[in-house]
Amino acid sequence: MLSDQEKYRYSRQLILDNVKEQGQDRLKNSRVLVIGAGGLGCPVLLYLAGGGIGKIGIMDHDLIDESNLHRQVLYGTEDCGKSKALIAEKKLHGQNPFIQIETYPYKLTPTNAREIFKQYDLIVDGTDNFSARYIINDAAVLENKPVVYGALYKFEGQVTVFNYQNGPTYRCLFPEPPKQAPNCNEAGVLGVLPGIIGLYMANEVLKICLGTGTILSGKMHIYNGLSSQLSTVQISKNNTLKIKSMQIHYETTGISICEFDNLNIQEINSDTFNELIHTEATFLDVRESWELPRILSRSSLEIPLNQIENRVTEIPKDKQVIVFCKSGNRSKLAIHFLTKHFGFKNLYNLKEGIKNCQIPV
Amino acid sequence: MNVTVLFFGMLAEVTQTSVLELNTNSMHLTDFQNEVLNLFPDLKKMSFKIAVNEKIVEEDVPLTAFSKIAFLPPFAGG
Structure with a gap:
């Protein structure tokens, strides 16, 4: 009323x-x-x-x-x-x-x-x-x-x-x-x-x-x-489209997944990753800031995938950099992008992402 | 035959015009689309939908001299 x-x-x-x-x-x-x-x-x-x-x-x-x-x-x-x-x-x-x-x-x-x-x-x-x-x-x-x-x-x-x-x-x-x-x-x-x-x-x-x-x-x-x-x-309705659930991520990078199929990406597995956590190696986390788990025992470069291009100067070119995300796809996209457009040769992908790693708390 | 082609947004920057009268032998949209992409190869890198006579079409429709064909890209800005 x-x-x-x-x-x-x-x-x-x-x-x-x-x-x-x-x-x-x-x-x-x-x-x-x-x-x-x-x-x-x-x-x-x-x-x-x-x-x-x-x-x-x-x-x-x-x-x-x-x-x-x-x-x-x-x-x-x-x-x-x-x-x-x-x-x-x-x-x-x-x-x-x-x-x-x-x-x-x-x-x-x-x-x-x-x-x-x-x-x-x-x-x-x-x-x-x-x-x-x-x-x-x-x-x-x-x-x-x-x-x-x-x-x-x-x-x-x-x-x-x-x-x-x-x-x-x-x-x-x-x-x-x-x-x-x-x-x-x-x-x-x-x-x-x-x-x-x-x-x-x-x-x-x-x-x-x-x-x-x-x-x-x-x-x-x-x-x-x-x-x-x-x-x-x-605009007509497309009845063949069926959305059943939200996607896990929606980042857009200007490149599609299929483009990097023929690119040779260097990868490490979760065991190597867990060993490297305790070393001086540079970690690049391309997930969004709200995603878990975070690595609290050491610092990582935190640059979400959609900001990679704008913040590329923060990523060192002269030493090994371990790139990771939740399941290994976004990190691959990031590596592909950085290799192709900025000539990086020092990037290593965490295969299948951080979801398979035991992160020390 | 002559058809009218409209380009919106960033597509008009590639073609350097928002309206074009094109003389074409293409009787169908797919052939015509290829003709336009050959004329402006940079369009191949871009995303767009095509409307024929103000209706977005997915299939290969026939064209006539009165067809008005619009190339419509997605916009992100807000």
């Missing part, structure tokens, strides 16, 4: 025939999780909070940087260095004290996604990388939640709704992550584009929650801010 103050606050949209008190009640009872509180997430969040979505989840592990401010309109100069999720919560509470806000100031992972998604009716994908987008897709399919999707490249933006009432999903359009595609930090973006696309997204969220209008499902809009052209493509 809406209070008199709420009725007054939302009065300009309440008088719409498609909303009325009943619609505003539906918004109040809606639970929307926004993943990524960046260029897309900020405008989405502002309008969802303004419109009276009753419970909003904000998920972003990132900190505010001054280079974000031209497009991430929830944040001010004084917020630099602080958590996006927590500052966004504070700003939105000021904007609308009648809504409940939940924050998740950490990374979306294949292991935490489904539990969090269960608590929401709808997911907003405002992330900036493919691994997050595929985690969102798979978890949303498994939990049967619609995903309002937006994505940008320079002056162009894509927007659609995936997995709405058994409609097409992200994987129906792009079954696997691509070989290469830069994010906004790498490609550049004019500040208004995420604003435009973000508001398209917010509009879809509100319509879904209200149960009114035509939902942008089964088709994708592509807006070009330079030419002011709006194109539409229809």
Whole structure:
């Protein structure tokens, strides 16, 4: 039920025939999780909070940087260095004290996604990388939640709704992550584009929650801010795709598994690994920071696979380096990548990964 | 026959245009796609889906002089 103050606050949209008190009640009872509180997430969040979505989840592990401010309109100069999720919560509470806000100031992972998604009716994908987008897709399919999707490249933006009432999903359009595609930090973006696309997204969220209008499902809009052209493509459901569980990892490196089949990778087994733990040998852990077990008895270089390229200078070239992950695949990818693109010759793969090793605690 | 080809995102940077009128002898999409990839070999390294007359297609559909063919890559930015 809406209070008199709420009725007054939302009065300009309440008088719409498609909303009325009943619609505003539906918004109040809606639970929307926004993943990524960046260029897309900020405008989405502002309008969802303004419109009276009753419970909003904000998920972003990132900190505010001054280079974000031209497009991430929830944040001010004084917020630099602080958590996006927590500052966004504070700003939105000021904007609308009648809504409940939940924050998740950490990374979306294949292991935490489904539990969090269960608590929401709808997911907003405002992330900036493919691994997050595929985690969102798979978890949303498994939990049967619609995903309002937006994505940008320079002056162009894509927007659609995936997995709405058994409609097409992200994987129906792009079954696997691509070989290469830069994010906004790498490609550049004019500040208004995420604003435009973000508001398209917010509009879809509100319509879904209200149960009114035509939902942008089964088709994708592509807006070009330079030419002011709006194109539409229809997407069909691929019924042969069946997602049964989350994948263990979703890292994208720009190379595919099959590429390294003919590469000669030097490997060590778990016995050798356990002996080397007690020596000065350099260990390179390419797992994510949350993965267990950690090796606590010695230090390792910790560089998750998707950061290898940016942090390549941290890896020594002049001595033996043992590369490992959970089961030996990501470490192989890392070795292949470093050998092929950076000429490393000193890398050894831990065969079948750390899961087979007895790690001293 | 002449067909209209649209390139989105990073694909338009490879082709250096977002719209192209192409005179082609290809009567089917697969042949036409190969023609485009030969014209712009750098596209072979990239991921995309193809829409014919604004509909994403997976199969080898026939083309006509009125066909509008769009090459659509995934975007990551947000």
